Amino acid sequence: MLFAVFMFAIMDASMKRLTKSYGPFELSCLRCMSSLAFLAVPIAWTGSWKSLRPSNLPLHLMRAALGIGMLGTFVYAVRRLSMAETYSLFLCAPLLVTALSGPLLGERVPARRWVGIAVGLCGVLIMLRPASAGFVSLAAAAAAAAAGCYALSAITVRPLARTNSTAGMVVWFLLLVGAGSGILAFPEWRPVVSDDWVWLTTIGISGALGQYAITTAFRRAPPSVVAPFEYSAILWAFAIDWAFWSVFPSSIVVIGATIVVACGLFIIWDERRLATLPQTAAASPPP
Numbered sequence: 001m002l003f004a005v006f007m008f009a010i011m012d013a014s015m016k017r018l019t020k021s022y023g024p025f026e027l028s029c030l031r032c033m034s035s036l037a038f039l040a041v042p043i044a045w046t047g048s049w050k051s052l053r054p055s056n057l058p059l060h061l062m063r064a065a066l067g068i069g070m071l072g073t074f075v076y077a078v079r080r081l082s083m084a085e086t087y088s089l090f091l092c093a094p095l096l097v098t099a100l101s102g103p104l105l106g107e108r109v110p111a112r113r114w115v116g117i118a119v120g121l122c123g124v125l126i127m128l129r130p131a132s133a134g135f136v137s138l139a140a141a142a143a144a145a146a147a148g149c150y151a152l153s154a155i156t157v158r159p160l161a162r163t164n165s166t167a168g169m170v171v172w173f174l175l176l177v178g179a180g181s182g183i184l185a186f187p188e189w190r191p192v193v194s195d196d197w198v199w200l201t202t203i204g205i206s207g208a209l210g211q212y213a214i215t216t217a218f219r220r221a222p223p224s225v226v227a228p229f230e231y232s233a234i235l236w237a238f239a240i241d242w243a244f245w246s247v248f249p250s251s252i253v254v255i256g257a258t259i260v261v262a263c264g265l266f267i268i269w270d271e272r273r274l275a276t277l278p279q280t281a282a283a284s285p286p287p
Helices: 002-018 024-046 057-080 083-090 093-105 111-127 138-161 166-188 194-220 223-245 251-283
Strands: none
Touching: 002 024, 002 057, 002 083, 002 194, 002 223, 024 057, 024 166, 024 194, 057 083, 057 138, 057 166, 083 111, 083 138, 083 223, 083 251, 093 111, 093 138, 093 223, 093 251, 111 251, 138 166, 138 194, 166 194, 194 223, 223 251
């Protein structure tokens, strides 16, 4: 998960450089298809085409629809906000994953984690401060919507993993999201200029590696355990903003992000504490 977050930070920074030239859905399509092209190489090399056969197609389609919404709204947000602002809002996604893993997957979420989720969402509300006109910024709302789509999409990985390979889930996600985004972008499609192919190559490689890593993470561990590690993204966002755009986060963003990250770390600590309780009990001598 940590490796996936690093790869996606590289991918998002490259996408941000292209947002002024291409629309959100066209960029989403290019992101998926470029990653798909790089994934096809190792699959063709190993001849593992049979492992790509999809199972539970309706759930694949639902995950793709969520992916289209996630990428479209995220690209819209990152074009108008800094990386730190977009990531700080998007980082409510792990909290949502933890919250949704209870009702949708039947996983037990203790009451103290619900408190942590509630406090973390208060941090999001701090960053979603009303604009001067009295309304939340549309770009900020788009970042929050992207987080919601991501959380629901992450939840679908667990049931899909029971009957689909990791490579199959990644390939079908990229193929369906790319095709759907391409259809939506078709009326306003712009040709890709030669200078942008370097960035598209970077997007393709980092996106493919990140998508494979994040799918593997959610396949091997419960979402409530894996998702909080998404918070490491804020460090990369601050660094990228400073290095490439000389932008520093506002105090409101820092305060809100700190609250969200602190709540995520609390959830991680609580999960680890519960995981060690049986071992501690087993190691304790009988009275």
